[in-house]
Amino acid sequence: MDRNVEEKGKLDLLEDNRTDSGIDSFRSLTRDDRCSTTSSVPDPHEQDKLSTDERLDSSYGSSSLTSESLSDLMGKCSVSGTRAEHTVEYSEEEANLLATVTEDGDTFLHLAIIHEVETFTHQLINLFPKEILDIQNNLYQTPLHLAVYLNQVPVVKALVANGACVELQDQDGNTPLHVACEHGRFECANEMIRPASPSMLTTVFETQNWRGLTCLHVATLHKRHRIMKLLMKKGVNLNLQEGTSGKTALHMAVELHDVDAVSLLLKRGANPDAAMLNGCTALHLAVGRQDATITSSLCQAGADKMIRNIEDETALDLADGNDDILALLPFDDIQIMGRTVGLNF
Known part of the structure; x- marks a missing residue:
């Protein structure tokens, strides 16, 4: 496959998540301008500090920025140094690598990862201070986000080893x-x-x-x-609740009719009686969806059939009229003061 076609396909994956993408010009920032990464949302007032004097044109416009041009840049720059914990002197070329950010907020490290120039990527990781490794572009993506998205395992390993957040x-x-x-x-x-x-x-x-x-x-x-x-x-x-309706992973697995995930979660100790914000347990969902297999798994895990949701319904109420589900929810016990009492006849 032609290298340009292959590369374009990889970039298209990223472009789906970008808006107004383009790197026709670059803006140059000092190290201090970009090293504060304590928040995942940049301070908008910092952007106001950039003047037109700080913007420069680049020969690496969107039409010419390729893996080959990045490789050429690598050959021109002495990026053989290692990441420093303290103050370090950078060559002019290295300083430019540290300071250059595209209109999309990408550093050269972002670009090297996107273009899969692996040797250059690792050299930049070794060169860049931790704070620059964590710079987020206009979509708040760090180099680590991009490396994971593109499944670049060695790059992920190197970023984490060098302190990427x-x-x-x-x-x-x-x-x-x-x-x-x-x-x-x-x-x-x-x-x-x-x-x-x-x-x-x-x-x-x-x-x-x-x-x-x-x-x-x-x-x-x-x-x-x-x-x-x-x-x-x-x-x-395993019982963490999501922030909108209070579902646990078990609730979601039930909704997906994912028998394997339900079995895995229950086996590892997920609470079968955890309730959503509306009071529904996983058993309410399984019965409501007439999923006999998952209903059976939940019952075997000890799910309480008498818990009432916000509509004052138990799983038994929801099973009314469905003989297959009702067969899994026997009427051989009652609850007194919240305790299950077996009936022997």
Whole structure:
């Protein structure tokens, strides 16, 4: 396949998520202007500080920016240094690499990842300070977001090893781990999770995107069972509720009729009686959807058939008229003061 055609196809994947994309001109920023990344949303007042004097034309316009031109730039620049923890002297070429940002907010590291110039990418990772590794473009994507999206496992590993933040969120509120869960990037997810401290993992696992979804919710919605197992192995809270209706991953798996995910979640200890904001448990959803297989699994896991939702309905009420489901919900017990009492005749 022609190299240009192949490269265009890869870029089209990213362009679907971009607006007014184009890199016809660049703006140059000092290191101090771009090193504050404590928030995932840049301070709009900082943008006002940029004057027209700080903008420059570039020979790497959108029509000429290719992997070959980036490779040419690599050959002209002495990017053999390593990332410094303290103050360091940069050559003029290295300083330009650090300071250049496109109209889309992309650094040369963003561009090297997009164009899959792997050697150059790794040299930039070694050269750039941590703060610049975490620069977000106009879509709030860090280089780590892009590397995960494009499934560049060695780049993800190098970024994480050099201190790239795994907690920053893009314009949809997704962390790089959300991206991995959505697109099934298991190896990328593993590289981000493996070296992380328990406290950082808890923070990342509990982070919701702007739809209220945690990484486990996203993995469940996209039936990424292998990634679900990875998150479970690292101690993700299986009963986390999403932010709009209070669904747990178990509720979502039931809605999808995903028998494997339901079985996996129950086996790993998910609470079968966790209720949504409307009071519905997973059993309410399974019975309402007339899913006998999942209803049976929930009953075997000890799901309470008498919990009432906000409409004052139990799972038994919802099963009325469906003999197959009713057969799974026997009437051989009653509850007194919240305790199940068996009846023996």
